[in-house]
């Protein structure tokens with residue numbers, strides 16, 4: 001058993017969000033196989049803002065999936081705050097997760113996903129604003145950095161934590177080269193040590 005904020009999770013098997021895969025049917029299936037926490041695929045903050053029907057349909061949650069973490073993405077603080085408020089008020093998601101790791105072009109060209117990794121101050125401001133807007137735990141899923149020259153794993157983790165984020169998770173690679181260096185270079189340990 002562990003907790004994220006006040007949400008109790010029965011074991012440490014957390015199924016990562018996967019766009020195009022982590023829909024309600026998938027989440028129910030992995031839950032039946034014993035997963036402790038399931039995450040929905042990333043959902044567009046802009047889609048929520050414009051009440052796009054496809055996006056709204058993606059917010060469906062079956063009570064049997066819970067506890068559930070719902071991941072949103074967006075390139076502007078205001079969009080993410082409004083999306084988080086909508087999710088908090090209109091769904092039974094237990095945790096709101098912010099995507100700071102997606103490296104695909106159509107996401108980063110909107111300043112969303114892994115683009116956040118370039119500026120720990122922006123990370124801090126945005127997470128703080130989302131945390132202040134809702135009363136559910138806010139988590140972030142990030143990468144160790146943008147590219148070789150911009151690896152701010154520790155700075156970004158501390159920024160999210162000091163802004164009131166309840167937890168963060170790390171993909172192992174940076175966004176541009178996708179070289180899997182996190183474990184090798186001990187980034188998780190460095191983030192923990194600097195707590």
Ligand SMILES: Cc1cc2nc3c(=O)[nH]c(=O)nc-3n(C[C@H](O)[C@H](O)[C@H](O)COP(=O)(O)O)c2cc1C
Pocket residue numbers: 016017018019020021041042071099100101102141171172
């Ligand atoms: C098909 C696919 C879709 C993904 N979609 C998302 C997503 O929506 N949000 C996210 O944060 N990560 C997404 N990821 C990244 C995964 O959550 C995970 O971080 C990545 O697969 C690395 O996991 P590993 O280190 O266990 O291999 C996706 C990965 C795959 C393979």
